[in-house]
Amino acid sequence: MHVLVITDLEGPVGVDSFRQTRTGRTDRKRAAMDHLAREVNAAIEGVRAVAPDAAVDVWDGHGSGGLREADLVGGRYLDGGRPYFHLHDCDAVLFVGQHAMAGTPNAPLCHTYSSLSVDYYKLNGVFVGEFACRALIAGRQGVPTVFLAGDDKATLEARQFVPEIETVVTKYGRGRESARHRDRDEVRAEIRDGVATAMDRVEEIPPYTGLEPPYTLEIRYLDPSNISKIDRVGGWVRKYLPFLGPVLPIATGVTRVDSRTIRVRADTLLDPESGLYHRL
Known part of the structure; x- marks a missing residue:
């Protein structure tokens, strides 16, 4: 089995300020990167609980870098390109650390691709964020998106596009830079268990193809x-x-x-x- 984990820095527990994410300075975002690494490693544990020999690729999807390769346990670090366009032998896609699309009310650190320049994306008349776009790209290659961990608005957004998806809420949004955070150990345990459930259900979760060409x-x-x-x-x-x-x-x-x-x-x-x- 081969799995791609797509990550971002805005969605983990403990992250609710753009000061933690809009920077290339590791000293400012170190705590956020620590939180993300723990959640990603919990996801990898969940994969291996079901498929011990799975190949797990982890893509750092945060523009200025959100993961340190040395922090990953049991996954292959990817920091370049757009691997979700090349899923030839992939069985499932997972999201960890995901945020909601730009304009979502009370969604912490919500944005679409750029938090500094983009007002919105509409694809075939439908408002979309990074989740829907990448799930659709995977789906057009026949690969299902089976899991997402992120704030409560991000998990709701994911279920709107992929109702069958497994999700874990990391925090509850109170504003664009405000959130009530859950206990990080409870979140990690739920991510591990949620990913394991998602891997058991891969055949039950259809690839997302809801927006048709052209x-x-x-x-x-x-x-x-x-x-x-x-x-x-x-x-x-x-x-x-x-x-x-x-x-x-x-x-x-x-x-x-x-x-x-x-x-x-x-x-x-x-x-x-x-x-x-x-x-x-």
């Missing part, structure tokens, strides 16, 4: 300057280096809707040359 992704930014960057760089590439278009995502398949909104269209989620691929 795809239209609408991204609204918080600041018009984000659109200006896309227009400026994209126009320069098209004029002077047109042969580079396919390898520069900001220059591929983007339509400007207004001063803060772009729209990207594609026939598939999995085409590396599409602008959609590079934004999910």
Whole structure:
């Protein structure tokens, strides 16, 4: 059995301030990274309780780094690329440390891809966050998303897209930077048991394929300057280096809707040359 664990730094117990996550300084986010590592290791224990010989890949999905490779016990650390686009021999996807999508009321540290620049994502008219996008990408490859640990709003969001998913609540949101945290040892035990249950139920949890192609992704930014960057760089590439278009995502398949909104269209989620691929 082969499992991919997708991680983020905003969802674990003990994390409720962007000061703990919006930084490359390890001294500021050390405690958050400690909490995440404990929860990830509990998830790995849950996998191995059911499949002792499973290959467990753990992807550090936090932009500035949320995991230390040395902290992982029994998992292979991945810190680059987008491994959820390449699940050829994978049996299940798990999320640990997940937050809710941008705009979710009272969801601690909620955002969609960028907490500093993105207002929302809509895919085929449906508001989506990182969970739905990545679960859909996995589902289009035939791989089910079977488990999520994160705040109470993130677990609710996951069940809206994948009703059969196993979830564990790490904290209860009271605001964007406020939460009531659960006991960390209880959370770790529940993650271990919840993942074990999810692994037992892999065959019962269908891959998420709820949004059908062709795809239209609408991204609204918080600041018009984000659109200006896309227009400026994209126009320069098209004029002077047109042969580079396919390898520069900001220059591929983007339509400007207004001063803060772009729209990207594609026939598939999995085409590396599409602008959609590079934004999910």
